[in-house]
Amino acid sequence: GWDWSVAERWCYLAYGSDGFEMGSFNDLIHQPIRLRIMATLNTLAAGDPIEFVRLRDIIGATEGNLGAHLATLERSGYIEVLKDFHAKKPRTRVQLTRSGRSAFLQHVQHLQSIISGDL
Secondary structure: OOOOOHHHHHHHHHHOOOOOOOOOOOHHHHOHHHHHHHHHHHOOOOOOOEEHHHHHHHHOOOHHHHHHHHHHHHHOOOEEEEEEEEOOEEEEEEEEOHHHHHHHHHHHHHHHHHHHOOO
C-alpha cells in the first residue's frame, strides 16, 4: 500500500499516472464558478429553474462572467437556459438537465473517493 497524501491522490485520480484526465474527473464542472453553479442548481428539484438574477446573487459573479459560464454549461448539455416574459418583462431562468445532474453527481462522487482515499 502506498502512503499517499490527499493531494497526491487527487492528482492521480484527476489526471492519472500519465497526466491524462481520467473519466470520472470533470474539468468542465470543476472550474470554481461552474462548480458553484452546478451545486446551486443541484439543490433544486428536477424541472425547477432559478432566475438568473437570483443565481447571480448566490454565486457572487458579475452578470457577464455568470453568463459566460452558463453558456459553457449550456453547450455541454448540462444546463438549460429558459427565456420568457413574466409580467411583461423578459426573464431568464436556468435549470439542470438530466445529464447535468448525473455529471455533477459523478464528479462529486469522484471527489469524495479522493478525500476518503479509495483508489
